[in-house]
Amino acid sequence: MAKKNIDEMSFLDxxxxxxxHLIRATLGVLIAAVxxxxxxxxxxxxxxxxxxNMSFPTYEGLCKMSQLIGINDTTFCADKFPFIIQNRNVAGQFSAHIWTSIYAGFIVGFPYVLYQLWSFISPGLKNNERKNSRGFIVIASxxxxxxxxxxxxxxxxxxINFLANYTISEQIQNEFDVSSVIAIVRSSAIASGLVFELPIVIYFLTKIGIVTPQFLKKYRKFALVIVLILSAIITPPDIASQVIVAIPILLLYQISIYISxxxxxxxxxxxxxxxHS
Incomplete structure (x- = not known):
């Protein structure tokens, strides 16, 4: 059956x-998850x-930076972390395998999810709007x-570095559950990925008239507070980590003002x- 014209489609259509589109997006994520x-x-x-592992590139880079400024006694230069990873649930490892695969499938299949979303929205746009938004999938991805x-x-x-080395007593040994470690990696990666979509969100909110550059500039101070709160949520409670995370988010907010x-x-x-026509 030929697909109906967008103007001929009812609400149920x-x-x-x-x-x-949602089914196809889900299938794409599931294939990547497999x-x-x-x-x-x-x-x-x-x-x-x-x-x-202390051989992770970030730790090696931070260790070298610390040594360059004369700080040798730092947790970034340790031989290994003072904790072990364990599993305490009978189905813990299998459950972790399943859910981690699904989240990985979502990350890998994100461009295809965007493509399906765009395929649903784009028929309702005007030709010039569709042309101006041609790079949406690439830029958003x-x-x-x-x-x-x-x-x-x-x-x-x-x-991980902060929480692994934080201690309230030397009598306590850190034995982290595998689900806890996976949760930190998963939430940090996906949350940051979604936060970096801010310019895209601002672009569409401006297109439909919800926000303006003046609005974004006027409430910049409030945005700064929200960014700091957000940074505190997705990072350990130390100032250095929060500042490192807050800087790119603030840059994205400034870029969003220009885009708007x-x-x-x-x-x-x-x-x-x-x-004039």
Whole structure:
């Protein structure tokens, strides 16, 4: 059966169309999840447990930086972390394998999820709007993967290093459950990836008239407070880690202001062309 024109589709037709896009997006994530499930050694030994080893690139870089400024006694230069990873639940490892594969599938399949979302939205846009938003999937995917890498290589190792070396008594030994370690890696990577989508969100909010550059500038101070709170949530409670995470988010907010200004400027140009035509 030929697909109906967007103007001929009823509300139920739109729901049916959305359902199929969601099904295809879910299948894409599941296929990527199956691949992640198969390559469990690489996913766990190299990626998930990578930040738990002192040979991780972030620790080596921070160790060298510390030594350059004359700080030799730092946890970044230790031989190994003072903890072990263990599993206390009968189905713990299998459950961790399943859910980690699903989250990995979501990260890998994120561009395809965006493609399905865009395929549903784009028929309702005008030709010039569709043309101006042509790079949406590529830009949004690059921002997401940049955020994931930032969360993995910056937020995760800072969190693990701080929490692993934090102690209230030398009588206590750290024996972290595998689900706890996975949760830190997962939440840091995915949360950072979604936060890095801020420019895309601001772009569309500006397009539909919800926010303006003036609004973003006026409430910049409030945004700074929100960013610091957000940084405190996704990082360990030390000032250095929070500042490191807050800086790129503030830069993204500033970039979002420029993007919003460009959108408003283009909208005004189109309005002036219509008036003079």
């Amino acid at each position: 739109h729901l049916e169309d959305l359902r199929w 691949l992640a499930f198969v390559f469990k050694r690489f996913i766990f030994d190299v990626i998930i447990f990578g930040p738990t 690059l921002l997401f993967f940049t955020g994931v890498l930032f969360g993995y290589y910056i937020v995760t190792p800072l969190s 200004a460009i959108v408003v400027r283009n909208q005004k140009r189109k309005e002036n062309k219509v008036k």
